Every structure is written in structure tokens, then in C-alpha cells.
Amino acid sequence: MIVLGIESSCDETAAAVVRSGLEVCSSVVASQDSLHREYGGVVPEIASRAHERAILPVVREAAARSGIGLAEIDAVAVGHRPVLIGSLLVGVSSAKALAWSLGKPLIGVDHVHAHLHAAFLGATRAELDGAFPALGLVVSGGHSSLYRVDSATELVRLGATIDDAVGEAYDKVASILGIAYPGGAALDRLAQEDGADDRAHTFPVSRLSKDSLDFSFSGLKTAVLYAVRGVPGRDEARDPSELSEQQRRDVAASFQRAACEAVRIKLGRAIEHVPGCKSLIVGGGVSANSRLRAVAGAFSEEHGLGLRLPEMAYCVDNAAMIAGLGALLLERGEASGLDLAAAPTAAC
Ligand code: KG4
Ligand code: ZN
Secondary structure (H helix, E strand, O other), X not given: OEEEEEEOOOOEEEXXXXXXOOEEEXXXXXXXXXXXXHHOOOOHHHHHHHHHHHHHHHHHHHHHHHOOOHXXXXXXXXXXXXXXXXXXXXXXXXXXXXXXXXXXXXXXXXXXXXXXHHHHOXXXXXXXXOOOOEEEEXXXXXXXXXXXXXEOOEEEEEEEEOOOOHHHHHHHHHHHOOOOOOOHHHXXXXXXXXXXXXXXXXXXXXXXXXXXXXXXXXXXXHHHHHHHHOOOOOOOXXXXXXXXXXXXXXXXXXXXXXXXXXXXXXXXXXXXXXXXXXXXXXXXXXHHOHHHHHHHXXXXXXXXXXXXXXXXXXXXXXXXXXXXHHHHHHHOOOOEOOOOOOXXXXXX
16 A cells, blocks of 8 residues: 655645555655744744645655655545644645545544654564554654554553653753754754763753653753753853853753653653553654663663664654554544544644
């Protein structure tokens, strides 16, 4: 089965062609980072308009690079939830028009769930089928969520962030250190520079209540802000641009240690909720993070789990993960109608 996937949930316009849910024939991503940089975050209206301009060229490019004509495609999958409604509408409307004009099924896919499927792109069917039950972790710019994953298409959310997502915290801390949006990857590089001391600051590691599987990253973000600028009403305000290179490295590394430690603690709690757990599946933009990948590796080794991490290209938003999961949903007979709605929240 060959599926064309379309993704426009936030600030990346993407299309991909995927065979049998796992083999990526092409994946094209048009990033809008440069349009949002001056605002320090995604501006929804700018994002929707940029999607409108990019969507057709991106779909054409994905079809051309795959060498597969649109007429040979078996179905059109689209990320229809969650994130920005105006952005989603562009992808959903385009996918509907394409599916209708080609006379092919349409499949709505949850973007957050698709982030977990990204870890199977390039895997064999046997690897996919043998991975469950699994513990799933999505760490992205908009989400930090834990799942009990019963199969590629069935999952139950165990916990989620109660405030900022981990990627959002990375981007805000990067911005405090003067790194342009989205600064997560650059912050990761800074934290890995020679001499970076991850114990220079003791930033808070949020645990919430004793058994909580939820995350909270806003306190950590504020702690970094106060460490850099001074505590309002107590310290004299400091200018972050006066930090030395060593101080910047230390803040980045200490923040990264606290953020990843919070994830490690919650993984330890969540695995108790996945009887017979065989694997740890990680997805989302922050799954590209060096320390997060190391934490996931150590955790899966400690618990005797198989580890599924996406290839770097499929950590951040892409349409291959949408097409891949769409194919598996279609296999189960879960096609959508042309009344498929865009929704700002994840299905679970
Ligand atoms: O999954 P994604 O593309 O978008 C959402 O669904 O939110 O994730 C984007 C997020 C951004 O916050 C970005 O800074 C972060 O992933 N990110 C990283 C790294 N690469 C991307 N954060 C930390 N370390 C990285 N290496
Ligand atoms: Zn995403």
C-alpha cells in the first residue's frame, strides 16, 4: 500500500510518500522557521498563510521525488490534530481535495501519535509487530506525553505536561541565552561543548506528586531565567548578553541535565503501568537531543527493553510519520470521511 501523507499542524509544511507504512519513498519538509524567528515563536496567522503558499509545491515535490505518480497512490493521510487550527485546515482541506479528486480513501492521523510511529520508519514489519506492548514517550515543542502503546494504532495516555512542553522549555531557555528561535538543537550543541559543566547550577527537577506521570517544565524555565537575570526584587537585574561563553555552556548543560532527569524519573514510574513492556518508543523534536537519546538508551538497557528512536530526519515534524501511521490505520479499516474535522487537541 502506498500512502501520500500531508502535515501542516504547526510551522512545517510537509508531504511524503510511504510504502507499506514503513518504507519512506520521499519526504519533503518546508520549514517556516525564518518567518517566525523575529517574533521568538510561531505566529499562527503567518503560519497558516505560509502553509497555503507551500502546500501544493511540497506535495508535487514529494510525488516527484518518490517517482510514484499521484494516480498510483492508494490513500491520502493527513495530520488533522492537534496544534494550530488555521494551520491544520490548510493540510486537511488539501488532503480532502486530493483524495476526492483521485477517488482514494482519506485517513485522519493524530500528529502526536504519529511522532511515535516515526521511530519505525525504515524498520521491518516483524520489528514493528514485535515491539508491543511498549512504553511511548513524545517529547516535542508542543507535547511531553507518556503512553502505554498496545499496538501501532492503539495507545492509552498515561501522563502529559501540565504546563510547558519540554521542547518549549528548550526554546525559551535558548532564547534567554540569546539563541534564535527555535533554539533547542543549538542549546543541545552548546551543552555538549568542551568544558560545559552540567553541575554548575542545581536547577529544579519536577516530580509533581509521588505517583504523578505528568510533567511540568515551567518552574525549570523560570529557575534558569532567574539564574541568568537575577531574582526580581532580590538581585540587581543582570544582562544575559554579559554572560561569558563558559557561563552560557554551564547554564545550557545544567538545564539539559535537569530536563532529562525529569524525563528519566517519569519513565521509571510509567513503566510500572505497562505490563509485559517490550520496548521504549520515543518521538518528537526533542528525541533528537543528545542527552535525551542517552537517557532513553540507558533506561531501555536497564529494563531490558528494545529501544526505538527515530532517525534524525524524522524526529522533528514530517509527513512520513503521518503517511506511515495512516497506512496502518487504513489496514484496520479506519478511513475517514470527507467530513474529517481539524481539531486543536490530541485524540488522547
Ligand atoms: O516535533 P517538533 O518538530 O514539533 C512539535 O510537534 O512541537 O518539535 C520541535 C521542538 C522544538 O522545540 C525544537 O527546539 C526541539 O524540538 N528540538 C530539540 C532538538 N532538536 C529539535 N530540542 C532539544 N535538542 C535538540 N537536539
Ligand atoms: Zn510534532
